Amino acid sequence: MRLRVDLLPREELVYPDVVLVVDVIRATTTAACFLEAGAEALYLVPSLEAARAFKDEDVVLAGEAGGLRPSGFDLGNSPREALEAPVGGKVVVMATTNGTKAAHLAGMTAKHVLLASLFNAHAAARKALELATEEVAILCAGKEGRVGLDDVYTAGVLAEYLGLMREVEPDDGARIALAVRRAHPDPLEALSLSAAALALKGVGLEADIPFCAQVAKSAQVPLLSGRVGEALIFKRG
Amino acid sequence: MRLRVDLLPREELVYPDVVLVVDVIRATTTAACFLEAGAEALYLVPSLEAARAFKDEDVVLAGEAGGLRPSGFDLGNSPREALEAPVGGKVVVMATTNGTKAAHLAGMTAKHVLLASLFNAHAAARKALELATEEVAILCAGKEGRVGLDDVYTAGVLAEYLGLMREVEPDDGARIALAVRRAHPDPLEALSLSAAALALKGVGLEADIPFCAQVAKSAQVPLLSGRVGEALIFKRG
Numbered sequence: 081m082r083l084r085v086d087l088l089p090r091e092e093l094v095y096p097d098v099v100l101v102v103d104v105i106r107a108t109t110t111a112a113c114f115l116e117a118g119a120e121a122l123y124l125v126p127s128l129e130a131a132r133a134f135k136d137e138d139v140v141l142a143g144e145a146g147g148l149r150p151s152g153f154d155l156g157n158s159p160r161e162a163l164e165a166p167v168g169g170k171v172v173v174m175a176t177t178n179g180t181k182a183a184h185l186a187g188m189t190a191k192h193v194l195l196a197s198l199f200n201a202h203a204a205a206r207k208a209l210e211l212a213t214e215e216v217a218i219l220c221a222g223k224e225g226r227v228g229l230d231d232v233y234t235a236g237v238l239a240e241y242l243g244l245m246r247e248v249e250p251d252d253g254a255r256i257a258l259a260v261r262r263a264h265p266d267p268l269e270a271l272s273l274s275a276a277a278l279a280l281k282g283v284g285l286e287a288d289i290p291f292c293a294q295v296a297k298s299a300q301v302p303l304l305s306g307r308v309g310e311a312l313i314f315k316r317g
Numbered sequence: 318m319r320l321r322v323d324l325l326p327r328e329e330l331v332y333p334d335v336v337l338v339v340d341v342i343r344a345t346t347t348a349a350c351f352l353e354a355g356a357e358a359l360y361l362v363p364s365l366e367a368a369r370a371f372k373d374e375d376v377v378l379a380g381e382a383g384g385l386r387p388s389g390f391d392l393g394n395s396p397r398e399a400l401e402a403p404v405g406g407k408v409v410v411m412a413t414t415n416g417t418k419a420a421h422l423a424g425m426t427a428k429h430v431l432l433a434s435l436f437n438a439h440a441a442a443r444k445a446l447e448l449a450t451e452e453v454a455i456l457c458a459g460k461e462g463r464v465g466l467d468d469v470y471t472a473g474v475l476a477e478y479l480g481l482m483r484e485v486e487p488d489d490g491a492r493i494a495l496a497v498r499r500a501h502p503d504p505l506e507a508l509s510l511s512a513a514a515l516a517l518k519g520v521g522l523e524a525d526i527p528f529c530a531q532v533a534k535s536a537q538v539p540l541l542s543g544r545v546g547e548a549l550i551f552k553r554g
């Protein structure tokens with residue numbers, strides 16, 4: 081099995097098989113939490129405006145502006161909040177820039193797109209191997225075109241699980257991610273050093289960092305299942 | 318001093334200050350070797366055709382097609398060969414795709430562009446600090462849009478030297494490069510695992526890999542000094 085890690089989304093990338101999209105702080109962590117809380121489906125959209133277009137009494141809007149809940153939204157993008165949110169049986173519309181962009185790019189060519197984080201790392205790696213025939217790719221969302229230490233670290237944890245479960249041929253990106261993983265035995269240390277974590281601290285959301293640093297706590301793996309307008313629809317994989 | 322590492326060239330990148338361009342297997346290693354051998358200037362061009370346009374009795378053409386010397390060229394891109402080449406006082410035109418592309422991109426906005434490798438790592442880091450006022454950036458050339466373990470490893474070695482000489486604020490990319498460096502105490506091991514090294518082995522040029530893995534053997538640092546047509550002109554920094 082080929083194991084490939086792309087450290088940033090790039091328009092020219094082509095995925096023949098399975099892609100694990102990683103935006104660990106916080107979109108893909110929060111996505112697993114909404115499924116844990118019983119959400120029926122997640123609609124990932126690239127902007128607050130796109131989310132508002134889905135506003136309806138049966139729909140929960142989640143998003144952030146500068147890390148915080150935007151006006152007219154039901155929830156922010158905090159995974160702690162998502163885990164406790166009353167979303168049972170509902171559609172959650174998540175407005176999230178980098179994660180949606182990466183998932184959209186992966187979905188243009190891949191057979192299967194999964195959302196992965198540290199929180200669901202083991203389940204996501206297992207599900208990827210279940211679906212893959214030739215390649216598992218991990219696509220790091222990064223932040224506005226800059227590579228994210230948090231996402232590359234998470235890719236390293238996923239790569240490690242994949243390598244334990246199956247013989248893999250890592251590409252250069254996978255070797256880089258594995259090295260980053262090995263340099264930081266403590267996930268919280270790695271995540272805390274990232275620019276994404278610094279941005280959360282800046283808006284008083286630092287409690288989300290240790291939450292996102294929890295490894296393999298959830299078996300929920302969002303799987304791309306369709307599209308409606310600008311939204312990518314994810315359901316339980 | 319800000320310390321920034323970009324793991325791949327991207328058109329939208331803007332450099333306010335100094336950039337160290339890294340294409341360790343083999344362009345930036347070979348560039349330092351040509352200066353060691355006494356070359357007056359290096360012209361980096363993006364294609365064999367662009368190089369041929371400079372053909373003249375006082376000019377040495379160096380390039381590769383599938384790793385080997387192209388017809389009509391005086392030399393290949395091997396650093397071992399460059400070190401012994403009779404280029405004293407001459408202009409060497411180097412055709413090299415990924416390195417030239419990265420240097421061209423850096424040169425669009427940066428104040429100073431230097432060519433760095435393991436071979437000149439210490440001198441390149443020192444020169445960068447000498448020239449910089451706010452930021453030292455390291456731009457990894459990669460290979461046709463894919464990140465290279467060899468270049469990111471070299472960025473880590475440069476970042477380590479920079480951090481020893483000056484207090485630096487590393488970005489996420491720099492932290493990733495430093496982690497890759499720390500995961501591989503032996504430079505030859507890191508370089509040997511890269512896709513670039515595998516490609517060299519495929520054409521019987523594996524002896525260049527240990528050469529490129531030598532650290533801090535040269536004080537020659539090519540500095541971008543001008544342009545002529547498609548060529549970027551580098552001279553001793």
Ligand SMILES: [Ca+2]
Binds near residue numbers: 106107178221223276
């Ligand atoms: Ca993020």
Ligand SMILES: [Ca+2]
Binds near residue numbers: 222229
């Ligand atoms: Ca990130």
Ligand SMILES: [Ca+2]
Binds near residue numbers: 343
């Ligand atoms: Ca190269």
